[in-house]
Amino acid sequence: MEHTMEACALDPALDVIVGKWKCSILFHLFHGTKRFSELQKGIPDITKKMLTSQLRELEEHDIIQRVVYPVVPPKVEYSLTEYGRTLEPVLSSIHQWGRSHAEHMRVRRSSLILEDTRQSL
Amino acid sequence: MEHTMEACALDPALDVIVGKWKCSILFHLFHGTKRFSELQKGIPDITKKMLTSQLRELEEHDIIQRVVYPVVPPKVEYSLTEYGRTLEPVLSSIHQWGRSHAEHMRVRRSSLILEDTRQSL
DNA sequence: CGGGATCCTATGCGATACTG
DNA sequence: CAGTATCGCATAGGATCCCG
Numbered sequence: 001m002e003h004t005m006e007a008c009a010l011d012p013a014l015d016v017i018v019g020k021w022k023c024s025i026l027f028h029l030f031h032g033t034k035r036f037s038e039l040q041k042g043i044p045d046i047t048k049k050m051l052t053s054q055l056r057e058l059e060e061h062d063i064i065q066r067v068v069y070p071v072v073p074p075k076v077e078y079s080l081t082e083y084g085r086t087l088e089p090v091l092s093s094i095h096q097w098g099r100s101h102a103e104h105m106r107v108r109r110s111s112l113i114l115e116d117t118r119q120s121l
Numbered sequence: 122m123e124h125t126m127e128a129c130a131l132d133p134a135l136d137v138i139v140g141k142w143k144c145s146i147l148f149h150l151f152h153g154t155k156r157f158s159e160l161q162k163g164i165p166d167i168t169k170k171m172l173t174s175q176l177r178e179l180e181e182h183d184i185i186q187r188v189v190y191p192v193v194p195p196k197v198e199y200s201l202t203e204y205g206r207t208l209e210p211v212l213s214s215i216h217q218w219g220r221s222h223a224e225h226m227r228v229r230r231s232s233l234i235l236e237d238t239r240q241s242l
Numbered sequence: 243c244g245g246g247a248t249c250c251t252a253t254g255c256g257a258t259a260c261t262g
Numbered sequence: 263c264a265g266t267a268t269c270g271c272a273t274a275g276g277a278t279c280c281c282g
Contacts, residue, residue: 013219018139020275023132036244047276052245061222062229073243074282083225086218093214097207098134101182104204108183141255157264168256173265194263195262 016061017091021046021054026080026091029064033079063087137182138212142167142175147201147212150185154200184208 017023021043028034028042039051055078058064063084069075138144142164149155149163160172176199179185184205190196 012223013215014135014139014144016222018135023135040244047278048245049247049277050275053275062225068244072282074245076244086221090214090218093211094134097211098132100207101137102133104183161264168258169265170257170267171255174255189264193262195265197264 013090016058016063017087017094019054019057021050022058023091025051025054025058026063026087029078029080029084030088033077036076036078039078058084134211137179137184138208138215140175140178142171143179144212146172146175146179147184147205147208150199150201150205151209154198157197157199160199179205 017026024043024046025039028039034042036051036055039055040046040048043051055064055066059066062081065079065081067077067079069077138147145164145167146160149160155163157172157176160176161167161169164172176185176187180187183202186200186202188198188200190198
C-alpha cells in the first residue's frame with residue numbers, strides 16, 4: 001500500500017463501479033448477455049432512464065458492450081467486454097469484505113447495546 | 122463470483138469507502154496516527170466540515186479511532202482500528218485496477234481518435 | 243422494445259461564520 | 263485546536279410522458 005496508493009488514485013476505479021444500480025447491472029451481466037428488458041425484469045425498482053444512463057456509463061468505460069439488432073420490434077443486447085471481466089476479482093474482493101463487514105457491524109452493535117444496558121442499570 | 126455475489130452486496134462495502142475525501146483520509150491514516158490539523162494540512166482542499174463528517178462516518182464503521190486528549194489547546198488523534206486495516210487488501214485491489222484502467226482508457230481514446238481521423242479523410 | 247426529454251426532489255458538498 | 267451551525271449550490275437520481 002505504502003508505495004502503490006497515492007493521495008486518491010482510488011477515484012478513477014470507483015467512478016466505474018459507483019452508481020446506485022451499477023453493481024446490480026454488473027451482477028446480472030456477469031451471468032451472461034442480457035436484453036434491456038431482461039435487465040429491467042431482473043432489477044425491478046430501476047427506471048428505464050436510470051437503466052439507460054448507467055448502461056451508457058459502463059459502456060463509456062469499456063466495461064460492457066451494446067449490440068443493436070436492426071429488427072422490429074427493437075432488440076438490444078448487453079454483455080461484458082473481455083476487459084470488463086478484469087473487474088471481477090476487484091468486485092469479488094469488495095463483495096467479500098462487505099459481507100464480513102455486515103457481520104462485524106452486527107456483532108458490534110449488539111455489544112454496544114449490551115454496554116448501554118449495563119450502564120443504565 | 123457466481124456463488125458469492127448477490128444482487129448488490131457491494132453496497133455495504135462501498136458505503137464505507139465512498140465519499141469525496143474518504144480514500145484520501147484513509148491513505149494518510151494508513152501511514153500512521155494523525156492529528157486533525159495534520160490531516161487538514163495533508164489534504165489542502167478539504168474543509169473542516171467535510172473532514173469532520175468523513176471522519177465521523179469512518180468512525181461509525183469502526184474503521185478509525187478518535188482519541189481526545191483533555192488538554193488545552195485541544196488535541197485529537199485519529200488512527201486506523203485493527204479492523205480498519207482489513208480494508209487494505211481491498212483498497213489495494215481497487216487502486217491497482219484503477220491504475221491499469223486509467224492506462225486502458227488512455228490507449229483506447231487514442232485509438233478511437235485515430236479511427237475518427239481516418240474516417241474524416 | 244428500447245429508449246429520449248422534461249421536470250422535480252434529495253443529497254452531497256462547499257463557503258462562511260461562530261465557539262469552547 | 264478542533265470543531266459546530268447555517269446557508270446555498272450542483273449533481274444524482276426519480277416520476278412521468280413522448281417517440282421511432
